[in-house]
Amino acid sequence: MQRIQQLAAISEDTDGVTRRFGTPAFVRGQHLVRTWMGASGLHTRLDGIGNVRGRLESPVSGAKTFVLASHIDTVVNAGKFDGPLGVLLGLDLLENLAAQGESLPFHLELIAFSDEEGVRFHTTYLGSKVVTGAFEESLLIRTDAEGITLAQAIADMGGDPAALAQDAIPTTDWLGYFEVHIEQGPVLWERNIPVALVTAIAGQQRVELTWRGMAGHAGTVPMHMRQDALAGVAEFVLAAEQFGLTHAHELVATVGKLDVRHAASNVIPGEVVCSLDLRSAEAARLSSAYAELQALAETIATRRHLHLTWNMVQYTAPVSCHAGLNELLAQAITEAGHPVVPLVSGAGHDAVPVSEVAPATMLFVRCFKGISHNPLENVELPDLAAAVEVSERFLSLLLTSEIRNGS
Template sequence: MIDELGAISASPDHLTRLFLTPEHRRAADIVARWMAEAGLAVSEDAMGTVRGHWHPAGRDAPRLLIGSHIDTVVNAGKYDGPMGVILGILAVQEMVRAGFRPPYGIDVLAFGDEEGTRFPTTLSASSAVAGVFPPASLAAVDAEGISLRDALVAYGKNPDEIPAAAYDPGKVIAYVEAHIEQGPVLEAEGEPLGVVTAIAGASRLSVTVTGEAGHAGTVPMRMRRDALLGASEMALAVERIAKADPHGMVATVGRMHVEPGSINVIPSRVVFTIDLRSSSDMSRREALTRFEREAHRIADQRHLGVVISAFHEVATVPCYRDLQLRLRNAVADLGHRAPSLPSGAGHDGQAMSKLCPIGMLFVRCRNGVSHNPAEYTSPDDMGLAAAALIRFIERFQLPQLDSSTGGAPT
């Protein structure tokens, strides 16, 4: 199943499957067929989310949601997203085969736009399901000038029907997602599965450092106002701040533009980005304050100017403790220890948390590689993840999950 979806690409040389493209349509149709073959009723909402419905207790019974996404980044791996959809289908298929009759239903969801690759949007499909889709996003355009609204129409959807995609919060128990870890922790600990504690919050900054251009051969070092050296020192400062944080903070300087960019001219202007993530919002805010203070100290010391502007801010989303415990117990039933770890990457659970409690199961991936053709998760580990989902469903009772206690049973 992984290989079949992995063959659906806009490029013959690598895997690229963007939201609301012909490739997305082909993948959605295959997923719908698998859902039907597993014994689920199939529907598709106005944002293109494929839904497989299993309701042994009737349509009015509360339901557990299991899902992930089927869109990809450019030059992607095969496992990020589709694995979670497939594991959900296989788990429910086993429940149907075994004649399991819980007092709740299960919907398996195959989202699009989790990666945010085609449009300057992200999580639009899961946001619609959660009832928090921002209508202004319909005006967003891709690289070819096609708006999200027009792309939906071309895909055969009516954007005016997006509000109808939202679930009634009173009929949803929880959302659970299995996903490759996209990091090296589980492999380092020798464990195939882990339980996610939170989806990390993220801040993105643009930092502009200004100095003075000059001849590379004639301006003495002590008299230079080198914007690149100042920016480099600031980049090292944010690294130190992240390393000193006790909450697993990570910081990345992903872009650095140098002007005038000549080999024999002292750089006069540098613009660079910072991506800062942490499972603690308070820790992340404190780190931003420390970085701003350090950046201005460095600029003053080097006689430079610096302007810092934030252009992206997402709060941390905690996974509910009760769901963490249930997933950990399901893994323990299989004879394994499931380490607790945060997710530094974003997931559909961030949007789904606006609808219901969320839980996530991580699956080990080789060398921690993701968003890369080398991405790989073994059949054995995926099989254990499917078995853990089945155990989780078998033992799942209708919990009283109270958001005011972070998911502690009431």
């Protein structure tokens, strides 16, 4: 907990915690975490994308690698626990193993991913995509708000944009992946339970909708003759909310951004851009809901004589956690004296790209009222202690399990 507080003190601002990828605050946090890893007996390095990596090596010839990880970048005005909790809890586990000095049946690697939130360059999972070999070189020309390219940001941190592929763990070397994260939802808080077993991570589809009507004078254009783009968006926002409420057992739908172009109090809005964030743990339902909401938006636009451009900007498929690893994690939760609460994560995590190359499992930790991406984000000490105990039991089970032999 002291380490979490120390890392949280490194921020771009003083109100909350802001540590965007590649910024001076991020680099200071990056070096602090690496210092802790080195002092704990891990072999450390910074890779090309800025991930902080520490390893405990196995003496076994041809041993595979099991990864414990989360991220240390944040959204703007974030809390202290989203991401760093998993990194620093993992550090505690490996620090204890290093102190014991026992030989391991496989390599253990702790990774503090450099960019999961995607705030600066509007892309997610940069750190974990490099480690899994899924990084797209086309992203290197993407620019931030100041016009700095991703390639330049990497170079500014001392990395080589052309050599990122060398930092991937080969697919044949992966044994598995474990991530501890705050729940970011209220279920554990309401049930007064410290931890939960993540069974799946919801898929996501993000859309940018541009609505075009006709700008006009607010005092002279009769109401029945208007092509008010904002009024059309307003209708869609409420329709999307109602759609989400109607199908709440299988999906969520959110309009989180609204941009009224050339806005003025005395002008009928002629162009408005809004977002749509759609999530479901079922791929088929995600696809059908996407089509239904697109049809709904087009119906609204047609009736209001608006032109609609529908542009999907991101798609992430739903991910199921690995049955064998989840069985061990459930056993660890039970042995620690807690009920096994299965939860689907509505938020994305680095476990998503990792699951493409390796078995993955996740442990959720209760957070205050389910609040996240907010300075009020908090984990109480007893819940942190429970997460440490469960994780230690899980790692102990893994070290003696047949999963390590690939079964």
